[in-house]
Amino acid sequence: MNRERLYRWIFTALAFSSLFFLVGITVVLFKEGLPVFREVGLFEFLGGKSWYPTYEPPDFGIRPLILGSLWVTVGALFVCVPLGVGTALYLNELAGPRQRAVLKPIVEVLAGIPSIVYGFFGMVLVAPFIQDLFNIPVGQTAFTGSLLLGVMATPTVASIAEDSLSFVPKSFREASFAVGANRWQTLTRVVIPAAGSGISTAIILGMSRAVGETMTVLMVCGGAAVIPDSFFEPVRPMTATIAAEMGETVMGSAHYHALFAIGLILFLITLVFNVVAEIISRRYRLKLGLGR
């Protein structure tokens, strides 16, 4: 029986790897990010209006970068919420088995396309198109980024929302039809409220994906680290800043530490999103009596 015990130990140890990596990432980000606060104060870092890391003396204010991420993410929500939730509702409520057999793989393919391909597509087709359409000096703007990010987050939203819709018990719908509601009334007043927290989980996770997306925003947002006045100006989200500048920094410099501090903030934002999504989905499962 000794061998059985040994295997049990091995599996136990390996099972904690993901926890180990999560803790490792947290430690590394803190260790490499915190030294920047010796150069600038926390509030100066978060609230500072200018990001000139290579100037002498350098300016490490990441407000333009945070605003860049915020604008692009909020913009993406306007695309991925209607498209994602609409697709989920259509798949769950209206599509017959045949349509589902075609549409579900399409959504999966959309989810599988690498972000660099979206970025490339955005750069060569969408950005010039938007430049012509709105007659603006550059096509690489917060708007372009939002559009592409929104489409990228759509499959995430659609598949999670569809899952939660399929958990709504049949009896809910039947009861609604029995009192004379039509399909649309049943959908909007019974099914959507019942799946509401599942749909919100989907939206939060979609948002989390949009905030963390790097290559697309790097290629289509224009990369100007200034506080934007409108949606049709270039922005530089946090992820893009890290990806673009890490290659040029000297290891151990203030700029290097500042980029890790941005990474830390990104990490904390997505952590909060995920924890909130987890709490909502757990409550939702309890509400519908699904356990776990």
Add this chain to the structure above:
Amino acid sequence: MNGTKTVPFPRAGGFPKFHLRNLTQRIGFFFLFLSVMVTVLFLGVLLVFIVARGIQVVNWEFLTQPPREAMTAGGVAPAILGTFYLTLGAILCALPLGVACAIYLVEYTPKSYVVNLIRMSINNLAGVPSVVFGLFGLAIFVKFFNFGVSILSGSLTLAIMVLPSIISASQESLLAVPQSYREASLALGASHWQTIRKVVIPTALPGILTGVILSIGRVAGETAPIIFTAATFYTRMYPSSVFSEVMALPYHIYALMTEGVHADKQAPIAFGCAFILLCLVLCVSAIAIYIRQKQRSKYG
């Protein structure tokens, strides 16, 4: 499948009289249909555009030759090879770890707070932005372990990134193994480990494979984690060891579009790379979907 199909319900147009609510229903359903169509249309435009432009560039020379004349001519063979090595390395690292974690969660049924802790960490790890994995890889593998910018650093970084999806896929397929299989094996006197190795894992294997294949698509296309851990824009050399830096398809697309001086000559090469990457990812998902369909029909 669809609950609404079995229940008699008032259809739009089924009423002799005009009802406002049926008009609302029509408009509402139209918008749902529209959202699906927009999504499908976007995918269609993206695929057609990249395939149409990419296919003109891709030929035998493009696939097998290294780049020439400062990235303005020749092929992208080193980038294809680099992506292959990085993906292979990442999967080789993540697969044993991920399957072991799933086996522990499903077969050794630990206490619920342990399960919750591990599940929480998997979910959160899955939500970490890819560029943050890149930072972690840079600090730990490139700097701390001193692997340098190399295939090794890049593979390990990608492995950690893809670990959560391998765990979830394995866990799902282990859970799908009927309990009676395990009971039958234990009843014959097999030990716990023997049951896992000879009964549970073989039965769950197709499901695990599907998960792994889908992760291949994801790893091959990731760019942000390898920018500072593995990738280089231009090398005529093929990688000689796990410590060499490599070209990789996704990074190559980015570099062609943002670096270099001959944008007009580099863009077609980028189209070629995007086309190859897209083909790779689509083939890989098609294989995974095919295996899954086959598996479903087997178990009913």
